Amino acid sequence: GFVKIDHHRKRRQGFPEIVFGEGKTAEQILTIVQSLRTRNDSVLVTRISRDKAVFVQKECSDFEYNEIARTLAWVREKPKSVDSYIAIVCAGTSDLSVAEEAAVTAETLGIPVRRIYDVGVAGLHRLLDNIDEIRGATVSVCVAGMEGALPSVLGGLVTNPIIAVPTSIGYGANFNGLSALLSMLNSCASGVSVVNIDNGFGAAYNAAIIYKLVHKGGQL
Amino acid sequence: GFVKIDHHRKRRQGFPEIVFGEGKTAEQILTIVQSLRTRNDSVLVTRISRDKAVFVQKECSDFEYNEIARTLAWVREKPKSVDSYIAIVCAGTSDLSVAEEAAVTAETLGIPVRRIYDVGVAGLHRLLDNIDEIRGATVSVCVAGMEGALPSVLGGLVTNPIIAVPTSIGYGANFNGLSALLSMLNSCASGVSVVNIDNGFGAAYNAAIIYKLVHKGGQL
Amino acid sequence: GFVKIDHHRKRRQGFPEIVFGEGKTAEQILTIVQSLRTRNDSVLVTRISRDKAVFVQKECSDFEYNEIARTLAWVREKPKSVDSYIAIVCAGTSDLSVAEEAAVTAETLGIPVRRIYDVGVAGLHRLLDNIDEIRGATVSVCVAGMEGALPSVLGGLVTNPIIAVPTSIGYGANFNGLSALLSMLNSCASGVSVVNIDNGFGAAYNAAIIYKLVHKGGQL
Amino acid sequence: GFVKIDHHRKRRQGFPEIVFGEGKTAEQILTIVQSLRTRNDSVLVTRISRDKAVFVQKECSDFEYNEIARTLAWVREKPKSVDSYIAIVCAGTSDLSVAEEAAVTAETLGIPVRRIYDVGVAGLHRLLDNIDEIRGATVSVCVAGMEGALPSVLGGLVTNPIIAVPTSIGYGANFNGLSALLSMLNSCASGVSVVNIDNGFGAAYNAAIIYKLVHKGGQL
Amino acid sequence: GFVKIDHHRKRRQGFPEIVFGEGKTAEQILTIVQSLRTRNDSVLVTRISRDKAVFVQKECSDFEYNEIARTLAWVREKPKSVDSYIAIVCAGTSDLSVAEEAAVTAETLGIPVRRIYDVGVAGLHRLLDNIDEIRGATVSVCVAGMEGALPSVLGGLVTNPIIAVPTSIGYGANFNGLSALLSMLNSCASGVSVVNIDNGFGAAYNAAIIYKLVHKGGQL
Amino acid sequence: GFVKIDHHRKRRQGFPEIVFGEGKTAEQILTIVQSLRTRNDSVLVTRISRDKAVFVQKECSDFEYNEIARTLAWVREKPKSVDSYIAIVCAGTSDLSVAEEAAVTAETLGIPVRRIYDVGVAGLHRLLDNIDEIRGATVSVCVAGMEGALPSVLGGLVTNPIIAVPTSIGYGANFNGLSALLSMLNSCASGVSVVNIDNGFGAAYNAAIIYKLVHKGGQL
Amino acid sequence: GFVKIDHHRKRRQGFPEIVFGEGKTAEQILTIVQSLRTRNDSVLVTRISRDKAVFVQKECSDFEYNEIARTLAWVREKPKSVDSYIAIVCAGTSDLSVAEEAAVTAETLGIPVRRIYDVGVAGLHRLLDNIDEIRGATVSVCVAGMEGALPSVLGGLVTNPIIAVPTSIGYGANFNGLSALLSMLNSCASGVSVVNIDNGFGAAYNAAIIYKLVHKGGQL
Amino acid sequence: GFVKIDHHRKRRQGFPEIVFGEGKTAEQILTIVQSLRTRNDSVLVTRISRDKAVFVQKECSDFEYNEIARTLAWVREKPKSVDSYIAIVCAGTSDLSVAEEAAVTAETLGIPVRRIYDVGVAGLHRLLDNIDEIRGATVSVCVAGMEGALPSVLGGLVTNPIIAVPTSIGYGANFNGLSALLSMLNSCASGVSVVNIDNGFGAAYNAAIIYKLVHKGGQL
Ligand SMILES: Nc1ncnc2c1ncn2[C@@H]1O[C@H](COP(=O)(O)O)[C@@H](O)[C@H]1O
Ligand SMILES: Nc1ncnc2c1ncn2[C@@H]1O[C@H](COP(=O)(O)O)[C@@H](O)[C@H]1O
């Protein structure tokens, strides 16, 4: 076969394998997805176009497509509502796509999320108005493009870990996200670590590991 | 001669020529400085080492050396105190050298300044505690290294123009100030324009032009 | 809602919020625009395609689309003609799109502009022929691509502030505007500050703040 | 004063302020350190040279200088030994300085660490021989220079979070750590987030926050 | 003519000229291909689209098009099966296109290959399960994108030479293959040399020269 | 021997070999220089420190050291004065070192030069005052650092060829001469070609070839 | 008007203005072209698509479109054949487009050219077979992509000036021509100067100025 | 201990471990060296300063220091002279240090080498005069700085593999070896693979593996 599906992954890594849709055909995705759903409680495909999603949904009608996040997801059972959560914070409306990829990823992994969107630093009151909800999160995913200043400001306001995601939103000297990436790596606030440009999935995965560690006393 | 001093500059540009000390010998600087002081009301040398400054001061004992800013300055007459001013805002103690270069430049050009230092965004309360003084300024110079987020936050809080100066302070993915430079160019706040990395002089010069325009009704 | 419109912005910043059209749907833009026009005296959308503009104009027939600038603008009342103005200077015909974005932005903010186009440094006489008009401006926006030399030459000829805008016009070692951007940041002329590549809007906004400060004695 | 010490930081952030020694004089560091020790249970200075450390130790003889890490540290009381720990993993002997900065930082923050050094991927058996100890850690700090491949391999072998630190170790196309930085950001392993080049301090700080969250049930 | 076909190449270089299809018209390729087949025992066109290949196949019906590798190839006689071989190793399914270009190139040059695909370092067991087959190869071509860590790990496990090929697979801080390229150039494993990003052809050509040298006692 | 001196070079290239002093010991330079002077009418060493020059001068007392250009030169006979010349134009006093390297190179090759220094574009009148002398040159070498705008302006004012030399003079976003290099490569003026950063020698060599072609009717 | 045509250019620069077609509409080009032809003996448009050329040709039927060069050209009178010429040398068939732009430019400026194509350094005999024709040229334009090594080899073989043109031909670590550009700037051969990536026009223009100087004894 | 010496390496990799001297103290090197010599037939330290070498030689008087290569080497027995060899080819005298590191490395690994130095492409005859000796080598190491064109030219002239080493020799747009590195990666000659900038050791190691494979029929 063209791919070796990693069925032991859940045991080894605590979460089932997640499918990276880009560069795979609709047929390949369908094959993988059908194999995964028989042995796991959730299945997630990221970076999948509407066309391919529709193709898969013909066979897997209970899979949900998220237009903005470009994800196709299925969970056997909705997680029960709990008090603790991951905060998904984003700076501008243009960052929504990456923020939603993070949100859907966390939810599919069974973690409750709260969305705090459009709170960029150029209108500080929007962030300050929502700071208590972010402080209440076990861990935050913080998404920003352009100058990527949000994690620095947030890092000074909250105690818990922040996973920063630079986005490629912007133009000119933004250089496809380089500007936000460098900002976040150089953040003078402590408690901030960084993932790849536009990698909403990776940030949520990191946040999910931390969340599970905290709320299960160190056992994944 | 090795250099043509531009004595018409004050008439043409509104301010006398300012000497860039780097790469000039102490003797060259002395010659230029003596020529300038006879026809102007102030003289400023930037990026000059203590050694060279001491050499010049032997002949020009009323010139003042600023250790942190690395400037040598002389003004015929202290400006009378007035209500309006330029704010020199800086993020961290490591940015002091650039901030002071800006402050001394403005003062030598006859403009009152107020210093608001060490108010970086990772400890937001420090900025908010001083925001009224910055709002009161005709124009602000905003100096920051590392992720260079301060102008973005400030730009959302004040109405008047902000001249942003990225500094080369930082390490690793800071790439000698590139990180702060890109942040400032991509600022999502309006009212922010940018000068070269570590160019405190240039920022103050821009701010001084604006200040003079405003407080003399359009006449420099 | 997908976006929080910032209706206090005019009070806080002196100018109403301006809509960044890129990445928004025609429907989203229409919603925002209708909300803004009820509470402001002007509305501006930048980086909007003809298609989306036409969609909005169906409901808002008094909005004007500028093909070159790619802006959609509406002002309640034309500004009365006055003597003072902002100069929009550009180097070549390829820079027109950015220069027009600047011009429309300033006009929508209620500031008179004069356009001095196609005066690049490789044909110096064109610039010198127009230098008096540029000298008469309160502040200039100076737009140039390729080697971006115009602000340096202009900076030596005029006293008032210059906001330089590098454009992405060029090819090869231009690297999408990097060449012009670096030139402008390294300008050896004083009185020049810089905004992001192709950011005609930002330059005009900066110029507008300065203009208002000057012509209203420090009150925005 | 030249600096505003942030005494509320421990309350706000869960850990006391840590002093960045680079660019501060020995006298400045001494002043800060004496002020901090009266109100905290530990004090840490990073990036401090032996000379400056010796100067401080004259007044603060119970402060310990770590030659490799270039840290000066003091803790009121040694932490009681516990079963859980942070793993500090590093690829080669040249990465020791950054790894030790991380180790000392964590220890000063009161967190037990285990050092697993010189286990780079070009001699895989060294890593596999130590994998159980790394798997036992609540969270790992993973330090590597040159091609920075270690976090990717480790990420596939362990479940808990990994904070990756690229180092500037290498030459030629290493470009001062860029090579390792890009590797880590592009890691195809999940559960890896990244901090700035050579930022052992930042990685340990992130790991410490996570450790405290996990072992105190969500309360810092 | 628009091109001078190098018919002495086989004598000079040991292998016939291989046609680089990109930027050539279908007609040009056909002309070259027909000229080459009369004097050689194999013909290979790389980077050729399906459309152009179909056009050539109308005249040359025994030419085979490989969809994934985007190659068009013809060999007079299949090579006899032998025990020795080149290993083509690749990290992920997205690298398949480059790996197949390498495989087809080697096969067309008359060298037996074995494909070991989808053995990236984030799931180390997949590599270890196949290590004996790779160790058995005279020389390996090792293809990887994203962080490009595979050659470093492989280099520590095998004795024979490894030709590493970075691919442009990835996104964000991958910068079109720069990340994998730098990783491979900085590999701390010995026995690894590198070719251009996505250059499967070049890697296979290098491997083929080595293979022929080894199995013919130094005579090509 | 450690080096093969190219004694046929004058016949092949029209000019004798010129010695690149950097990275050679004083002894090596002396050996080469003594060998060259026996068969040529001039000898030139570039990028040589005062110390090494003094060492060579002990044996070769008629060699002249130029402190600013860092050249050591000897000509058998001064060239007779003629009307035609190369213009060496430079923007600022900091570019003097590169300009002098160019001037000494041309002179040693037997070409008359005229120096037009300190005529950067930020004070345009200085250039315009000297334009007739530059127009009179057969070919110009144009040296500039920082934003490197001078060749663009000059290119629009003169007809004859311009060899542009970017210098590494500047700081911050100058990136060691990258800014001036890109400016010159993107010059919108025709008639400008470019050599490496700080390569005064190369520019003068190019100019000398052109000069000789012109004034000897095509025969070198 | 949208553009100020520079009719004095021929007098000032020795050659008439040449039209850069990119980014202009067919209508704009037609207007300019008709204006230019009345006052000049030749007209040249570069970087013009077939579509726009056909549009112009409807009015200007004696204009010739060159498909490969993407130029539209007209000369009042063919130049008389002479013995001297410019050599246009190129490395591979993929560089043809840039080489032809250079050739057409020179021809339209009235300079005889000889084309020596497909003589890249990887098959050195092709270059050596043609070296006498290149040595016979007054000046050479040397076009190469990928590693851009041709000017270095050529520079060691010929005496007269070489204008090197890097092309964007290549892939991967070619970075759109950066690789060839850097090679040419760092050429260890003397007598080589460089123009922008893909700038066949600029190279030919430089060569034409030199040619005219040489063959008219210093008078353009 | 501070380091785990890899004594099984010779069995696993075919060659004993080689010590990277940079960043190790003289004492550390001595310890490692004494441990290695008891179990191997040769010992090599690269990148070691004269001072440290002298320290080691006090205990190990039969170790030889190579000033140019900066290596310290010992072999139990000189290799018997044989007909086959590795060619170490280099472009200029400034590349000698890297070439010698390669030569000493190969010799210490027991492989005969021939040095063909100072044969850069700008004086082609020097290369052509030596081409037969290079053609006779089993494999060549090809070292070049500046534009790094030598491997491209060589690759077209020889059949056997070439390991190319870019050096950091040059200045300006050389960017510390980037220029030569990109040239070599983009070489249009087949049979060329590349190692890190200045990595003479790595190139020789690769060449040594190939040499051993060829001359021992596939057994290391
Ligand atoms: N062309 C433009 N370039 C950069 N910023 C812009 C532009 N047009 C509008 N803006 C800014 O974008 C903000 C609105 O962004 P948004 O909320 O995404 O519509 C406004 O406050 C402006 O400051
Ligand atoms: N080695 C280090 N690298 C990065 N940040 C550090 C380091 N050491 C301390 N810091 C941070 O620097 C801040 C103190 O900076 P300062 O006020 O300049 O001493 C602390 O709050 C820490 O978050």
Ligand SMILES: Nc1ncnc2c1ncn2[C@@H]1O[C@H](COP(=O)(O)O)[C@@H](O)[C@H]1O
């Ligand atoms: N995919 C490829 N990547 C790089 N070089 C190639 C490729 N395919 C063929 N070549 C080389 O390109 C040369 C032919 O180029 P051309 O004359 O343009 O067809 C051959 O001699 C090969 O060495």
Ligand SMILES: Nc1ncnc2c1ncn2[C@@H]1O[C@H](COP(=O)(O)O)[C@@H](O)[C@H]1O
């Ligand atoms: N000059 C060199 N450049 C790159 N790698 C080297 C060099 N010299 C030795 N090495 C490698 O470095 C390893 C030893 O590193 P270390 O354990 O730090 O001494 C050896 O196994 C070699 O593979």
Ligand SMILES: [Mg+2]
């Ligand atoms: Mg925090």
Ligand SMILES: [Mg+2]
């Ligand atoms: Mg503002």
Ligand SMILES: [Mg+2]
């Ligand atoms: Mg000015």
Ligand SMILES: [Mg+2]
């Ligand atoms: Mg993991």
Ligand SMILES: [Mg+2]
């Ligand atoms: Mg190996």
Ligand SMILES: [Mg+2]
């Ligand atoms: Mg000209």
Ligand SMILES: [Mg+2]
């Ligand atoms: Mg030559």
Ligand SMILES: [Mg+2]
């Ligand atoms: Mg070859």
